[in-house]
Structures are given as C-alpha cells and as structure tokens.
Amino acid sequence: MARPDKRAADELRGVEIIPGFHRLSEGSVLYKCGGTVVLCTASIDNKVPPFLEGKGKGWLTAEYQMHPRANPQRRESRDGRGKAPSGRTMEIQRLIGRALRAAVDLDKLGERTIALDCDVLEADGGTRTASVTGGFVALALAVGKLTARGALTSRVLREPIAATSVGLVKGEIALDLMYLEDSKAEVDLNVVATGHGAIVEIQGTAEDKPVPRAQIDRMVDLALVGIERLTVLQKKAIEAAGVDLASLTVVETAP
Numbered sequence: 596m597a598r599p600d601k602r603a604a605d606e607l608r609g610v611e612i613i614p615g616f617h618r619l620s621e622g623s624v625l626y627k628c629g630g631t632v633v634l635c636t637a638s639i640d641n642k643v644p645p646f647l648e649g650k651g652k653g654w655l656t657a658e659y660q661m662h663p664r665a666n667p668q669r670r671e672s673r674d675g676r677g678k679a680p681s682g683r684t685m686e687i688q689r690l691i692g693r694a695l696r697a698a699v700d701l702d703k704l705g706e707r708t709i710a711l712d713c714d715v716l717e718a719d720g721g722t723r724t725a726s727v728t729g730g731f732v733a734l735a736l737a738v739g740k741l742t743a744r745g746a747l748t749s750r751v752l753r754e755p756i757a758a759t760s761v762g763l764v765k766g767e768i769a770l771d772l773m774y775l776e777d778s779k780a781e782v783d784l785n786v787v788a789t790g791h792g793a794i795v796e797i798q799g800t801a802e803d804k805p806v807p808r809a810q811i812d813r814m815v816d817l818a819l820v821g822i823e824r825l826t827v828l829q830k831k832a833i834e835a836a837g838v839d840l841a842s843l844t845v846v847e848t849a850p
Contacts, residue, residue: 763780
C-alpha cells in the first residue's frame with residue numbers, strides 16, 4: 596500500500612520528544628509525531644477533589660485543547676471561551692485521564708492531584724494518542740521532581756503507557772494514521788497499552804461494514820508493536836532529562 600508520506604504499513608511516524616519544554620510546570624514535554632505537535636504539562640496540587648479528601652489517596656486528571664490554528668484554517672474560538680467544551684474535547688480528555696491513571700498507583704501518591712494539560716499546537720491525526728504518549732513522559736518527570744525533593748518517598752509509577760492508532764485503509768492495515776488516512780479509513784482503532792502488551796483501552800469504529808474479529812485482532816497486534824517502540828522512546832526521553840525511571844516504578848510481573 597502506498598501511504599501519503601511513503602511509510603511502510605507497520606512504520607510509525609517520526610517521533611521527537613523534547614522534555615522540559617515548559618519551565619514552570621513540574622513536568623513537561625513537547626511531543627512531535629509526524630505533523631502532530633502537542634505540548635503536555637504535568638502540574639502538582641497538594642489537594643484532592645472533595646470525594647477523596649481524608650482517604651490518603653491521590654488523583655490524576657487531564658484537560659485537552661486544540662489551539663485555534665492547529666488545523667490549516669483557524670477555528671472560530673477556543674473551547675471554554677464563551678462556549679462549553681465540545682463533546683469531542685470532553686471525550687478525549689476523559690480518555691487521557693483514564694489512560695494515565697492506569698500508570699499511577701494512586702494509593703501511594705498521597706493526597707495530591709496531578710493535572711495533565713495537553714494542548715494541540717498542530718494536528719495531523721492522532722492527537723489523542725500523542726497526548727497519552729507525551730502525557731506519560733510529563734507525568735514521569737513530575738513524579739521524578741517530587742521524589743528528588745523528598746516530597747514523595749514511595750514508588751508510584753507502573754510501567755510506561757503509550758498509545759497509537761491503527762486503521763484499515765483501502766483494505767490494508769496501517770499503523771499510526773495521519774489525517775489523510777484517518778479521514779478515509781474503513782476502520783480506525785485507538786489503542787492504549789503498556790510496552791508489554793497489557794491493554795488499557797481500545798476505541799474503534801467500523802465506518803462502513805462490519806469487520807471480522809480476526810481483522811481486529813491483527814490490527815490490535817500491530818498497534819501493540821508500535822506501542823512497544825513508543826515506550827522505548829519514552830524511557831530514553833525521561834532518562835535524557837536526568838530522571839531514573841526505574842527508581843520511580845513499582846516492580847510488577849509482566850503479563
């Protein structure tokens with residue numbers, strides 16, 4: 596299959612991870628995936644939502660926004676400025692929050708909240724998966740800062756979590772869809788998982804006709820290969836920022 600950017604069917608778009616991009620937040624990364632660029636920041640607040648007060652447990656939440664010029668033409672306005680966030684925005688930020696809560700042992704975090712803000716600066720497909728993947732790096736850097744200053748004494752991170760898309764385009768399976776592919780795909784899946792292949796979430800839709808289970812299984816298998824590669828890049832970026840990921844991670848049995 597000839598792809599618009601000449602990649603092989605099982606090839607990820609080029610990834611660049613720039614840690615520490617935002618100097619004021621506890622953890623940050625500028626995450627680039629092909630033509631998609633997302634700024635992910637992690638902020639620490641020493642309190643939790645009312646439903647968790649007094650329970651000794653932490654929380655993680657996420658917000659997602661598209662910059663008005665993230666697309667070729669400027670959007671009329673930002674979500675939240677004179678209008679409520681769109682259903683799409685709410686759905687994506689809930690996905691990011693769910694995905695990254697799976698990466699943290701909240702019982703060991705203490706009564707503090709980690710807020711992940713994912714701002715899409717440029718969009719060419721895969722903004723939600725880029726937000727999850729970049730968001731984990733920002734999360735790890737924030738936890739590393741808490742640990743370095745003695746505010747956190749327990750290991751709270753589970754293994755890295757990343758996300759990618761996989762689709763059925765012109766009858767063929769392709770990894771990490773750009774917009775031109777995503778907009779025409781017969782099936783589009785977003786997969787969130789660990790580097791060892793443990794599934795966190797799968798979102799998917801057949802746009803036209805039903806798809807055989809075996810086809811979906813092959814798509815998930817390819818997504819997991821891509822996610823394993825992404826977690827390697829996450830670890831390298833975290834270590835390049837001077838954070839020892841292994842010292843923050845709860846030792847768990849691989850699936």
